[in-house]
Amino acid sequence: MSTLLEGYAQDRLLLPVCASCGAAHLYPRPRCPRCGGTRFHDQEASGRGEVTSFSVVRRAPSPDFTGSVPYTIGLVRLEEGPQMMTWIVDTPPDAISVGMKVTMHFADLPGGERRPVFAP
Numbered sequence: 001m002s003t004l005l006e007g008y009a010q011d012r013l014l015l016p017v018c019a020s021c022g023a024a025h026l027y028p029r030p031r032c033p034r035c036g037g038t039r040f041h042d043q044e045a046s047g048r049g050e051v052t053s054f055s056v057v058r059r060a061p062s063p064d065f066t067g068s069v070p071y072t073i074g075l076v077r078l079e080e081g082p083q084m085m086t087w088i089v090d091t092p093p094d095a096i097s098v099g100m101k102v103t104m105h106f107a108d109l110p111g112g113e114r115r116p117v118f119a120p
Helices: 004-009 063-068
Strands: 014-018 040-044 048-057 071-078 083-088 101-108 114-119
Antiparallel strands (some): 014 040, 048 071, 071 083, 101 114
16 A cells, blocks of 8 residues: 555555445544455545535644635545545635535645645
């Protein structure tokens, strides 16, 4: 099983999928949260999802983020089932809503980490 970071380096979100029950999950763990299975294969995420919750950050948590506030952190349910916390980008915070359809792309976040982000 590849790691999330290896996938991120290639602008890919690789989901661990249980060989026993077929459930995709995040984050990688030694046992499937649905059936307890221990064998997995990687599946590339479709990049489509839906906002299930979000919060607007208006105060920088560290100096690296000072130029980024305000920004929106959201919980996105991927088409494959798992949810992930991520940045919601390319839209003003007041235009974001629960249920909004979003699409993944990759961006360099403050501090230099490359991560998946979502936009309407």
